[in-house]
Amino acid sequence: MLYEVRHCTHCGTTLQPITLAEDGGDKERLRCPACGWTHWNNPTPVLAAIVEVGGKVLLARNAAWPGKMFALITGFMEAGESPQEGIAREVKEETNLDVLSTTMVGAYEFLRMNQVIIAYHVVAEGEVRLSPELVDYRLYDLADLKCWPAGTGYALADWLRTRGHEPVFFTAEENEERRRGLNLPPKD
């Protein structure tokens, strides 16, 4: 959910579009006419993990997602932790797996949500127990993975190349079906 900021976080005054000189020149932003606070609207960092367990990659389905959508483990950083600590914590919270190693894959845009995705490959071990946030997971051989046209999907593609697999992307039709969860058998 993307919240719209309308009021000053310091004094509660309604923000207004105000132009001020910045390092890059004159810039209109939402600013507080009372105390001068600026709503910078910087992208929020989101951590993502390609979780390798027993030589396979775990993709999980969020309870809020349509039926066929399996993707990376993601989460927000907490104050006071490093990205590596953050992704290990998220993987533990969401899958119960213990992270043994973290390797940076890359940073990716997610413009629609005003986020930047910091993607890691993590090697993990243990017994999978999903958090209530996740409803299902699958373990994939690397050769069977398909990538999707979004930040975390590009991260998966970049990582597969480092492992000697030329990534295969879902076709537009497959991706639409994946997003909408068509043709799902009813759940017991």
Ligand SMILES: [Zn+2]
């Ligand atoms: Zn203010």
